[in-house]
Amino acid sequence: MMTRIARGIGFGGIAIALVATSVPAIAQDNSDSRIRKLEAEVRALQRQVFPGGDGRYFEPEITGQPAARPSVSTTNSTTAVTDILARLDALETQLQRLTAQYEVGGNAMRLLDERIEALEAANAPAPAPASTPSATATPTPTSAVTATPTPSPAAQPSPERVAAVQAIAKPQTDDPADDEYSYGFRLWEAGFHPEAQQQLTMFVEKYSDHWRATYGRNLLGRAYLDDGKPNDAAPWFLQNYQADKSGARAGDSLLFLAEAMIALKDTNRACIALAEFGDTYPALAAGRLQSQYERNLGKVTCN
Missing domain, CATH: 1.25.40.10 (Tetratricopeptide repeat domain)
Structure with a gap:
């Protein structure tokens, strides 16, 4: 009798053990299936957002490691921003130089206009002197x-x-x-x-x-x-x-x-x-x- 009970207990323990070990396996299979599904959906979404589907936008296969970010070069981005800032600095410098040249030219033109006006004033005829019976008007030097x-x-x-x-x-x-x-x-x-x-x-x-x-x-x-x-x-x-x-x-x-x-x-x-x-x-x-x-x-x- 005891032997039968022991055998029953033994078989029951083995069954429990088998059940206990099969649960993680099933859960693991389910997790892998869900992950593969999610990966497929992510790849489909990536192809819609980034047409072409090459390695420049997403990795061809998703591994167990954390997914890598889109391969945008930090160095290239930094270089592009640096180039833009350098060009802006150059444009500002050139604008300042042109503004200074415009102000100098404008001042020179103003002085020139003043002198031209003074020269044109020479065109105004002098008022004729009042004539008298005993004298006639004569031009002066x-x-x-x-x-x-x-x-x-x-x-x-x-x-x-x-x-x-x-x-x-x-x-x-x-x-x-x-x-x-x-x-x-x-x-x-x-x-x-x-x-x-x-x-x-x-x-x-x-x-x-x-x-x-x-x-x-x-x-x-x-x-x-x-x-x-x-x-x-x-x-x-x-x-x-x-x-x-x-x-x-x-x-x-x-x-x-x-x-x-x-x-x-x-x-x-x-x-x-x-x-x-x-x-x-x-x-x-x-x-x-x-x-x-x-x-x-x-x-x-x-x-």
Whole structure:
């Protein structure tokens, strides 16, 4: 009897043991199945979020180890952020430099406008003096430059002068405008200033858009200045400077305008013109026109 009981107890213990050992196995199988299911769902979700399904977005197989994060390089991210910050710093530096250059240029333009306004003030005609029965108004050396050049009437030339002028040949090329200017230059060079004035006036009025126009206006002013008529010369110099400040003879005209003002004993306008010339045409002031510029500076005392 005892043997049977013992055997019963023995078989019962074995059964309990088998049941006890089978429970973790079943639980383990269930857990593995759930994990595989979850892994499959995660991979399906990853393929929807990251099309292509390559190793750049998720691992091909999920192991028992903790899942690795998407393979985004920390070094690459850090480098990209560093590059962006460096580019922002460079852009800010460039913006500061451009802002400074704009402010400097704006200040220079403001000063230039003020000086131009002062030069244009010379165009305002002076009020005519009250006339009296016993005296007539006469222009003074400090009279303002008129806006429109008004050539003085020339005296009737002698037959000898007419013959001498006619002896000067007029060029005949395929550029009639240049021929007219060249003829005026030859008259001026020969000392026939009234004839040069007439010829150059015709040229600048007829060919105002020609490339020689800046030369013609400047030379016309010189023809009057050399003829002892600074009041007639000054408007041509001013007009040539204002017409095209980058013209080939714009700087020359501004310097000759100062000479005309000196001849008229208008020190204030002479100083304005000289200061404008030095600021606008530093290369000419230190090069081709240096001696003339320094000579004019020595004739006036500017503040």
